[in-house]
Amino acid sequence: MRLALFITCVNDLVYPATGEAVVRLLRRLGHAVEFPGAQTCCGQLHANSGYRDEALPLVRHYAEVFAPYDAVVTPSGSCAAMVREWYPRLVPEAADVAARTYELSELLTDVLGVTDTGASYPHRVAYHPTCHGMRVLGLGERPLRLLRAVRGIDLVPLPGAEECCGFGGTFALKNAGVSAAMLADKCRAAESTGADVLAAADNSCLAHIGGGLSRAGSGLRTVHYAEILAAGEGS
Template sequence: MKIALFVTCLVDTMVPQVARATAVLLQRLGHEVVVPPGQSCCGQMHVNTGYRREAVPIVANHVRAFAGAEAIVAPSGSCVASIHHQQAAVARRAGAHALADEAAALAERTYELSQFLVDVLGVTDVGAYYPHRVTYHPTCHSLRMLRVGDRPVQLLRAVRGLDLVELPAADQCCGFGGTFAVKNAETSTAMLADKMANVLSTHAEVCTAGDASCLLHIGGGLSRLRSGTRTVHLAEILASTEEAVTPHQSTAPSLSHPTTPAAAP
């Protein structure tokens, strides 16, 4: 199958190794991966902050970039949820009905990584090897909007060498929420403190998830605590093999002078 990789703007800017891992994984499973050069933002951050009209040309660009793709895969539940639940609605509200129809059709061929692996390819064992103690955080958009359910957990359970430990209160938000973390910093920090406390209670080496945004938020907090627990995207774990282990990257931002957060677990 020829798969179009939607890198997402955050992954491209902050953690490009996640996109590389996604491509490596899909190629290892026998598929051709292409990266359409015209792709950019999906428009989620504009819609979520009230700039719906400004999001219309962004939606149009996304539809153009991926037109004709047999399947589109993204390592982001958040962006895929936006494609499914926002793009067509935003275009239709602006009176761009032809664009809305195109966006809706494109959404039907767009998948979050774990959805694509389990539901489309029908695999849970991707041949991965990752000898670490890992806990999984189900991100809000993947959990509540895409309803990926236990698909990521099925994939993690099949990884050789991986010790998967359940995260207490896993369904609780980490506090990121895009601009929510900026506009409601104190609330966001309190929510992050709860999430970090639950992650650390598992004694996991790694906290994983399907969204780089949440991992950057959690990873930033854990790094400031000097906890030793890292955040690693699900795609990076699934791309790791015994023969060629993916470098143990952390999705926490690099901090040369870590500081103590306002609220710690």
């Protein structure tokens, strides 16, 4: 299988360690991963903000860049949701490559049949299911199944896990007051777990939550779950 990594803008510019973790993890599982250098933004920000005409060239470019691959993996529930949910509507000819684009947990469990990545992570971890991953992709228990198999992990439930953190891309800018209130609720819930680490499938949401925790003086760290799955000996 010819497999490509779609890193996404946020990860490429701010959290490159997450993309590196995905490659390290898949190589450990015996799969080669290619990184097409011509990839750009998926157009989610444009489309979600009402600039759909401006998103179209990005959609077409994504379809062209990733057309040669059997599968495309991305460590972002929101970007995977953009590709799978909106690409077929915006540019019908992009539907084929959209169907071959997977969020990391989907690729591991549904395509590769993996539930144990061989990771070791001796920390107390709570998991926040992000909105796009939960409500659009329907990831369900996939990330949690993978995390439960990690050696040494103490995976604890997050109260109100299915409640939005308040980020929502430009929502946090246009509705700052509401966003801040939602963030405060999420931070309180996360701190109540006694966890050392809060994990999720989207670094954008983790950046929002991590900012709230930092401003509150919390010692709780935010870590993309791909970095947990790639941790341990042999990684």
